[in-house]
Amino acid sequence: MAVDDCGRQINPLLVQGQVHGGIAQGIGQAMVEGVEYSEDGQLLTATLMDYAMPLASELPVFELDHTITLTPVNPLGVKGVGEAGTIGSTPAVAAAVADALNVAHVDMPFKAEKLWKIIHQQ
Amino acid sequence: MSVPAAFDYHSAKSVDEAIALLQQYGDDAKVLAGGHSLIPSMKLRLAQPAHLVDLGKISGLSYIREESGAVAVGAMTTYTTIEHSDVLRRYFALLPEGVAMIGDQQVRNRGTIGGSIAHSDPAADLPGIVQALRADILVQGPNGVRTVKADDFFMGMFETALQPDEIVTEIRFAIPAARTGSAYMKLANKASHYAVTGCAAVVTLDGDGTCSSASVVITGASEKATRANAVEAALVGKKLDEATVAAATAHAADGLALLGDIHGSREYRAQMSAVMARRAILKAAERA
Ligand SMILES: Cc1cc2nc3c(=O)[nH]c(=O)nc-3n(C[C@H](O)[C@H](O)[C@H](O)COP(=O)(O)OP(=O)(O)OC[C@H]3O[C@@H](n4cnc5c(N)ncnc54)[C@H](O)[C@@H]3O)c2cc1C
Numbered sequence: 001m002a003v004d005d006c007g008r009q010i011n012p013l014l015v016q017g018q019v020h021g022g023i024a025q026g027i028g029q030a031m032v033e034g035v036e037y038s039e040d041g042q043l044l045t046a047t048l049m050d051y052a053m054p055l056a057s058e059l060p061v062f063e064l065d066h067t068i069t070l071t072p073v074n075p076l077g078v079k080g081v082g083e084a085g086t087i088g089s090t091p092a093v094a095a096a097v098a099d100a101l102n103v104a105h106v107d108m109p110f111k112a113e114k115l116w117k118i119i120h121q122q
Numbered sequence: 123m124s125v126p127a128a129f130d131y132h133s134a135k136s137v138d139e140a141i142a143l144l145q146q147y148g149d150d151a152k153v154l155a156g157g158h159s160l161i162p163s164m165k166l167r168l169a170q171p172a173h174l175v176d177l178g179k180i181s182g183l184s185y186i187r188e189e190s191g192a193v194a195v196g197a198m199t200t201y202t203t204i205e206h207s208d209v210l211r212r213y214f215a216l217l218p219e220g221v222a223m224i225g226d227q228q229v230r231n232r233g234t235i236g237g238s239i240a241h242s243d244p245a246a247d248l249p250g251i252v253q254a255l256r257a258d259i260l261v262q263g264p265n266g267v268r269t270v271k272a273d274d275f276f277m278g279m280f281e282t283a284l285q286p287d288e289i290v291t292e293i294r295f296a297i298p299a300a301r302t303g304s305a306y307m308k309l310a311n312k313a314s315h316y317a318v319t320g321c322a323a324v325v326t327l328d329g330d331g332t333c334s335s336a337s338v339v340i341t342g343a344s345e346k347a348t349r350a351n352a353v354e355a356a357l358v359g360k361k362l363d364e365a366t367v368a369a370a371t372a373h374a375a376d377g378l379a380l381l382g383d384i385h386g387s388r389e390y391r392a393q394m395s396a397v398m399a400r401r402a403i404l405k406a407a408e409r410a
Contacts, residue, residue, distance in 0.1 A: 052312035113390045
């Protein structure tokens with residue numbers, strides 16, 4: 001569930017699309033995305049065969065809502081919505097993982113092996 | 123590097139012509155099937171064949187036929203065709219199930235069973251599956267056709283029993299005994315969807331549910347898909363309940379020269395091999 005405020009919505013469908021994409025990007029950052037180097041400095045995630053991105057098939061259905069607070073600084077009252085979804089989605093996943101594992105903090109991305117190690121050290 | 127080195131392209135019209143071209147160009151030639159392993163490695167210039175011999179235009183290398191106690195699958199049959207084959211689904215659940223987990227739809231539309239096994243990628247799915255099914259691999263060369271048992275075909279990382287002038291033409295699966303079930307489970311690399319580790323299992327039960335034969339192969343965890351003999355021995359003669367299967371698979375990765383990389387450490391691969399093996403065997407037993 002995501003609630004955003006971009007001021008006046010000129011095209012609500014585009015707003016929803018931007019929020020969907022932003023949520024996915026934020027979940028990707030939390031769960032799978034990460035640039036990794038070997039000890040001698042070689043990039044190990046140089047292609048999409050090694051650098052994981054979030055896929056639509058792995059994401060839940062999003063429920064969206066909004067408030068509309070017009071900005072006074074332009075005549076239309078519009079604010080940006082590009083990547084707005086990322087602001088909330090990354091910390092929401094991070095908080096859920098920390099809560100589920102009952103730990104204060106886990107470094108992103110939450111790859112399966114990392115979580116497995118935390119679970120089994122407890 | 124994202125562009126391959128220059129090469130000559132040959133479209134063979136028959137298997138004999140393809141073999142003749144392989145003989146003519148020797149080490150400078152490579153066979154092209156679906157291209158979904160070969161082309162990426164040419165783009166990275168890990169492979170730089172001067173001649174590509176395309177099997178794509180040869181008619182009669184793509185088929186699934188039930189004949190005399192076996193199902194024969196042509197080497198150029200794509201994953202998508204295998205995934206939707208009723209005859210394969212009926213006899214060998216793990217084969218359509220396993221190919222459905224390969225990469226994405228574009229890869230499955232182009233990639234072929236012959237190409238996958240000829241490539242022997244340690245993280246590929248089919249090498250484990252064809253071994254678990256104890257398939258026969260038909261290989262054609264200048265001196266005719268020979269049959270290689272799947273167990274003898276995979277020699278190492280990107281290494282098979284194929285000679286440079288030989289082509290895989292067919293993979294044959296014996297129709298299983300009654301009360302045989304099979305399953306494939308894999309932990310997929312989140313980026314490519316190749317197996318970090320996977321397990322292909324085939325079990326046969328007798329009248330009272332005792333396991334009379336078991337075939338279990340682990341893929342992804344080490345340099346090649348490898349049969350887990352100790353796991354198989356611990357299953358035969360037993361009822362395959364949760365506790366028995368968990369005990370039999372706890373050390374499924376013992377003896378493997380485990381790989382470790384950013385997608386999974388050695389320790390993680392060992393543990394997940396045990397988990398995949400347990401799940402695959404229980405699922406296979408449930409289907410038997
Ligand atoms: C994005 C992506 C994701 C992938 N994910 C997976 C995955 O999850 N699991 C998986 O198992 N694979 C995966 N693959 C690899 C894919 O399955 C390839 O299709 C397969 O490894 C090779 O089959 P091919 O038909 O494409 O062969 P090609 O790439 O054309 O050939 C591969 C090699 O085999 C040789 N060869 C091909 N056919 C024959 C033959 N009949 N006789 C002798 N030699 C032959 C070629 O000379 C070459 O050396 C992925 C590939 C990509 C690009």
